[in-house]
Amino acid sequence: MKTLLLWDIDGTLILSGGAGERALVLALEREFGILGTLEDIEVAGRTDPWIARRVLAKFAVPDTPENVSRYLDGYLRALPRELANPHAHTLPGVRELLGALALRKDIAQGLLTGNLRRGAEIKLSHHKLWGHFAFGAFGDDGENRDELGPHALRRACAHHSVEFTAERVFVIGDTPHDITCGKAFGARTIGVATGRYTVEQLRAFSPTAVFPTLADTAAVLAVIDGVPAGARST
Structure with missing residues (x-):
């Protein structure tokens, strides 16, 4: 080898089929009560923690380790259902x-x-x-x-x-x-x-x-x- x-x-x-971005948007709403989009945030090629910190900063949520972890946990919970779409x-x-x-x-x-x-x-x-x-x-x-x-x-x-x-x-x-x-x-x-x-x-x-x-x-x-x-x- x-x-x-x-x-x-x-x-x-x-x-x-957009499952990851939709899961991030859902987690933002479910965890922090914020309705928003990922516009103006680069997603392709970035790490999930990098993305999470930028999303929280965009909506004025302190990007503490606890909030980042909470947000990403919510994203992981939302992801499986969002993957079940015909475009994936x-x-x-x-x-x-x-x-x-x-x-x-x-x-x-x-x-x-x-x-x-x-x-x-x-x-x-x-x-x-x-x-x-x-x-x-x-x-x-x-x-x-x-x-x-x-x-x-x-x-x-x-x-x-x-x-x-x-x-x-x-x-x-x-x-x-x-x-x-x-x-x-x-x-x-x-x-x-x-x-x-x-x-x-x-x-x-x-x-x-x-x-x-x-x-x-x-x-x-x-x-x-x-x-x-x-x-x-x-």
Whole structure:
């Protein structure tokens, strides 16, 4: 085993049909009696604690640890029901790619996400994808996404008893925050334009590779295996 893949969730593996944002709005009402929206708050690529603090600040609720915890607990309670909507789905090629990777004895897979661990489990279990990931780094580990990579790397090494070198680690995500997070600990990065950013917008952050979707399993595996672009089959 020599290669480690660390996956983002929202916009990369799945789309939740707005379930996460609706759950945050519901938690705001149920926990603090506030009717509001998440307008003007960046959500894509951010950690749940980062988002929670900005939402509370927007509505003049003190962002104490107790209030942040209360708000996020309310969000987790609201999330499962909101996921049961017809627009929540796994993104193109994800199941096929994860299945192909699961057969590779030289590749390990984990998560690197801004979701709380429990939120990640709820979302991926809803789509029957949770079983692909035995470890990861989550929003519970820190508010700053760029600090999450070392947590994921440490857990991967402990889980597999393998010292993964940074140059054989790939962070896969749909936002510039995923790319900068990977670069922060020396990992390679793969952007996928299935979220809110286009191929051109992601390419501006100089990832190792960018794909419009993950539907081309062979092309994604070629990047992971280090096959030069000119030598890849089409």
